[in-house]
Amino acid sequence: MTQENISRRPQGRPPEGDSRLTRTEAQLRGPFLLFFVSAVIWLLAASVLGVIAALQQGSLAGGPFRDCEILTYGHVAAAQHNLFVYGWGFNAFFALNLWLLSQLGRFELRNGWLATLGGAVWNLALTYGIVQIFAGNQNGFGLLEFPREVGPVLAVAFLLAGFWPIVAFARRPTGHTFASQWFVVGASFAFPLTYLLAQLLILWQPASGVVQAIAHSWFVSNLLLLWFGASALAAVYYFLPKVLGRTISAYYLAPVGFWTFFLFASWTGPASLIGGPVPLWVQSLGVVAGAMLMIPVIITAINFHGTLSSEGGWARAWNDTTLRFVSFGAVAFTLFGALNAVFGFRGYNAVVRFTSFSAGQEQLLTYAFSTMVLFGAAYFVLPRLTGSLWPSAKLVHVHFWATALGAVASSVALLVGGWENGKHLADATVSFQQVAKAGSTWAYVLSVAAVLLLVGHVAFALNAFGMILKSSAPASAGRHD
Amino acid sequence: MKNLNTLLAGIFLAVALPFGALVISSQVQLGSLGRAPAEEGGPLFPSREPGLAIQGRAVYVSLGCVSCHTQQVRPAGQGSDIARGYGVRASVARDYVQQKPVLLGERRIGPDLANYGARAKDLGAVHTAIQHEGRFAFLYAGAKQEVASERAVALAAYLQSLRQDYSSPEAKLKQ
Numbered sequence: 001m002t003q004e005n006i007s008r009r010p011q012g013r014p015p016e017g018d019s020r021l022t023r024t025e026a027q028l029r030g031p032f033l034l035f036f037v038s039a040v041i042w043l044l045a046a047s048v049l050g051v052i053a054a055l056q057q058g059s060l061a062g063g064p065f066r067d068c069e070i071l072t073y074g075h076v077a078a079a080q081h082n083l084f085v086y087g088w089g090f091n092a093f094f095a096l097n098l099w100l101l102s103q104l105g106r107f108e109l110r111n112g113w114l115a116t117l118g119g120a121v122w123n124l125a126l127t128y129g130i131v132q133i134f135a136g137n138q139n140g141f142g143l144l145e146f147p148r149e150v151g152p153v154l155a156v157a158f159l160l161a162g163f164w165p166i167v168a169f170a171r172r173p174t175g176h177t178f179a180s181q182w183f184v185v186g187a188s189f190a191f192p193l194t195y196l197l198a199q200l201l202i203l204w205q206p207a208s209g210v211v212q213a214i215a216h217s218w219f220v221s222n223l224l225l226l227w228f229g230a231s232a233l234a235a236v237y238y239f240l241p242k243v244l245g246r247t248i249s250a251y252y253l254a255p256v257g258f259w260t261f262f263l264f265a266s267w268t269g270p271a272s273l274i275g276g277p278v279p280l281w282v283q284s285l286g287v288v289a290g291a292m293l294m295i296p297v298i299i300t301a302i303n304f305h306g307t308l309s310s311e312g313g314w315a316r317a318w319n320d321t322t323l324r325f326v327s328f329g330a331v332a333f334t335l336f337g338a339l340n341a342v343f344g345f346r347g348y349n350a351v352v353r354f355t356s357f358s359a360g361q362e363q364l365l366t367y368a369f370s371t372m373v374l375f376g377a378a379y380f381v382l383p384r385l386t387g388s389l390w391p392s393a394k395l396v397h398v399h400f401w402a403t404a405l406g407a408v409a410s411s412v413a414l415l416v417g418g419w420e421n422g423k424h425l426a427d428a429t430v431s432f433q434q435v436a437k438a439g440s441t442w443a444y445v446l447s448v449a450a451v452l453l454l455v456g457h458v459a460f461a462l463n464a465f466g467m468i469l470k471s472s473a474p475a476s477a478g479r480h481d
Numbered sequence: 482m483k484n485l486n487t488l489l490a491g492i493f494l495a496v497a498l499p500f501g502a503l504v505i506s507s508q509v510q511l512g513s514l515g516r517a518p519a520e521e522g523g524p525l526f527p528s529r530e531p532g533l534a535i536q537g538r539a540v541y542v543s544l545g546c547v548s549c550h551t552q553q554v555r556p557a558g559q560g561s562d563i564a565r566g567y568g569v570r571a572s573v574a575r576d577y578v579q580q581k582p583v584l585l586g587e588r589r590i591g592p593d594l595a596n597y598g599a600r601a602k603d604l605g606a607v608h609t610a611i612q613h614e615g616r617f618a619f620l621y622a623g624a625k626q627e628v629a630s631e632r633a634v635a636l637a638a639y640l641q642s643l644r645q646d647y648s649s650p651e652a653k654l655k656q
Contacts, residue, residue: 057590067618074545140584145545170485177482185485192497200581208512210576213585215504222496255482262492266499275555276585277572279510282503331612350559354551354589377617425589428564432592436647 023388024102024109029385031115033160033468035095036378039121040461042087047454049080054450057443070134075347078145079133085143085223086126086154089366092374093231094119097184099381100238101165104181105172109164112286118160125153141202141216143223148203151195156192158192166353167269178253183234186262187227193231194222194266210278219287221269224365225293229265232329232370235377239326240307243380244316249306257299264292269342275353290344297337304330321396328404332368332411336361339415351422356442360414367453368407375403375460380462386471395463417442513573519648526647527576537639540632541584544617552595553588554645568596573651599646607637 053076056065065071094115102109109115117389128145146154165184169177198219201207207215241248248254251433270278270286308314308327317323337368342351352358379396383389390396417439424435456474483522484486516525554568560567572595577583601607608629611617618626620633629637648654 026550066616069619072544072617074548077548078545129561138543138545140542140582142549157627166485166489169488175483182482182488185488189489189492190496193493197500197504202623206581207504207508209514209580210574211504211511212583214507218500218503224498259491262495266496267503269499270503272587273585275559277574277576279507279574280509285503308546346559350555353555354587354593356588358587397549412622425565426561428561433564 007214021385023389024106025099025385027112028098028102028109028312031109031119031161032095032099032381032385034119035091036099036382037121037465037468039088039091040097040457040464042083042091042126043457044454044461046080046083047450047457049076051272051447051450053080054443054447057446062453065168068205069136075134075136075138078138078142078206079130080209081143082126082133082145083130085366086129087123089228089370090122090158090162093187093227093370094122096235096377096381097162097188098232099385100180100234101168101184104178104238106186107164107168107171108264109168115125116163118162120129120427122154122157122161125150125157139203141212141330143220144198144202144216147292148199148392151199155192155196155199155443158195162188162191179237179248179251179258182255182258183230183237186258187234190222190230190262190266194219194226197293208476209335210276213273213276213280214282218266219269220272222266224362226270228366228370229333230261232373233261233333236300236326236333236450239322239373239376239380240304240330243320243323243326244307244313244436246307246313248303250302253299253344254303257296257303260292260299261296264289264296267342268293268344271349272358274344274346285345287346287349291341294337294341296464297334297341299335300330301334305334321400321425322380324378324400325379328407329369329371329373329376332364332372332407336364336369339364343463347404351424351426352418355418355425356414357418357422357434360411360418363407363411363414368411369462372403375399376430377455378460378464382467386467388467388471390463391466391470392463395459399456399463400461402452405450406452406456409445409452413442413445413449417445514575514578516578517575517650519653520648526649527644528642529646530579530642533635533638533639534642535639537635537637537642538580538584540636542582547584547586549588549590551589552594552643553585553597554593561591565592566600567593568645569599570645570652570654571652572645574649575649576645594640594643596643596645598644599640601641604637604641607640608633611636611640633648 052065052071052075056073056076093393098109098115101107129150131146133145137147139148144151165188169185198215201215202212202219209329236243237248239252268286268291270282271290272284272286276283287432304327308317308330313329343352343357343361379390420442421435421439424430424438518525518526554562554570554572556571557563563570576595601610611620611633612626620630620636622628622630646654
């Protein structure tokens with residue numbers, strides 16, 4: 001990292017006022033829109049299932065979904081989780097990562113059809129997997145529920161759809177690199193490796209006994225931190241300086257942040273097995289790694305919040321749609337890292353283990369952080385690629401408030417509800433039924449949050465699809481506000 | 482940072498080292514674990530699973546029971562698992578050597594099932610529990626849901642086979 005590099009902000013787009021798409025953007029428009037549109041469709045499907053799952057857990061436990069085999073909670077919860085992660089999270093980051101590295105590396109995507117093919121295969125395999133889950137053909141491992149034949153297809157589709165950022169990095173004309181590029185290259189390389197190894201040791205050649213559970217915990221932590229986390233961090237590193245028009249504070253720390261993040265993230269998995277029938281040294285490694293992960297969390301906090309704090313950055317962020325979402329996400333990531341370190345320790349972990357707390361941590365990472373950053377990015381990128389404006393400012397407001405409130409409410413309900421639940425459970429004299437009854441308020445909050453998220457997503461989809469349909473001709477100046 | 486090969490090599494190590502250290506080392510440590518007698522010459526535990534129980538596990542997996550039920554008992558001092566009667570001792574790796582797949586679970590929306598077979602009173606109680614107050618009535622037929630389907634029979638056999646109430650070399654029962 002040279003001094004020269006620090007002062008150089010990411011560029012790749014001609015100055016505002018240029019009325020045409022750059023060649024870079026024109027070429028990735030097709031694949032980008034395919035990924036983006038399918039991502040939003042999956043997000044809508046996942047939010048509908050999210051409402052159903054929340055209602056099943058709470059007020060409608062014995063309601064209209066009782067005695068319906070297809071919609072039994074075990075099916076709905078698994079389908080919702082997979083749709084959100086593989087449908088929304090992957091498609092959306094395929095789009096964003098490709099766009100980011102094309103911009104930063106002035107990369108012209110000549111073989112766009114390969115990416116399109118990859119996207120099509122990915123979505124077909126995903127559809128097949130979801131249908132199989134509802135048909136009762138699932139595996140017992142979270143986020144590996146798809147029947148095992150889906151795994152290799154998804155891996156190949158990933159290589160076709162998600163590997164382009166690495167090509168863009170290799171072909172960049174300048175020697176300089178920027179933090180976003182490292183994180184995206186890391187995410188695009190780490191995921192296929194993780195996915196193939198996990199498939200092999202869990203589904204195709206299962207390791208013996210509880211080693212399956214250890215491999216699974218390693219897989220989940222890699223998926224969440226190294227795909228969602230790293231990709232979303234890349235986006236924050238890009239959009240903060242880009243929209244604010246200033247350099248990242250203490251940018252010289254960013255390489256340390258990057259390497260420590262990748263160094264420790266992959267070790268944190270077994271922290272989710274504390275107290276389980278796995279060797280103690282494995283559990284301890286997970287706990288230590290979770291605490292060490294505070295290093296990159298603090299560094300990104302200095303980078304992001306430092307940048308936002310100087311010269312009225314927060315006020316400007318609030319008034320810019322993209323930054324409003326992105327800075328919301330940046331705060332959520334810091335919170336996630338702190339909770340992750342603290343609740344890895346045995347005393348606290350023993351309380352929240354097996355409650356909704358870990359789902360709350362995942363919600364913070366994948367929704368309050370990654371998804372909000374993705375929304376912010378969409379408000380920046382889409383107008384440029386489609387050449388039109390967002391049809392409705394009202395819908396933008398509905399989108400922000402519904403998703404922000406929904407994200408806060410669902411995270412709080414899962415985290416605080418999980419903590420309370422754990423406190424009750426720790427007292428063996430309180431029966432399981434009493435514990436469940438005490439948690440019914442939080443189940444109610446969760447249902448309301450799920451509805452809020454659905455409302456926000458519908459508003460976003462209406463706006464985005466309206467804009468894409470309106471722009472048959474990719475012309476006119478790109479604006480993002 | 483500027484060199485793609487260095488970057489990729491670093492990322493590869495960052496992913497592969499934990500895989501080797503956590504997953505492969507555990508396989509080396511636990512891979513040869515088998516059934517063992519509590520005392521010399523005694524019967525081997527965990528017992529062989531009846532065929533019906535193996536079919537029942539497939540039903541358990543297919544219905545996604547694992548999203549609400551765990552199958553692991555934490556040691557005393559970490560949570561109230563033993564005090565709650567989920568088990569008489571903590572679960573150990575050897576308890577799972579026959580299970581394919583291992584369904585440890587992550588969330589307790591319902592109670593833990595690691596030792597369910599030992600605490601269920603009789604087959605009738607198991608079927609009552611499976612019905613979840615009517616939510617899983619599709620597994621039963623008849624006017625009063627009194628006729629169990631093949632799947633329900635297998636599932637009940639599986640649940641009854643879940644026992645961790647024997648002494649094993651790693652976890653002796655207190656006399």
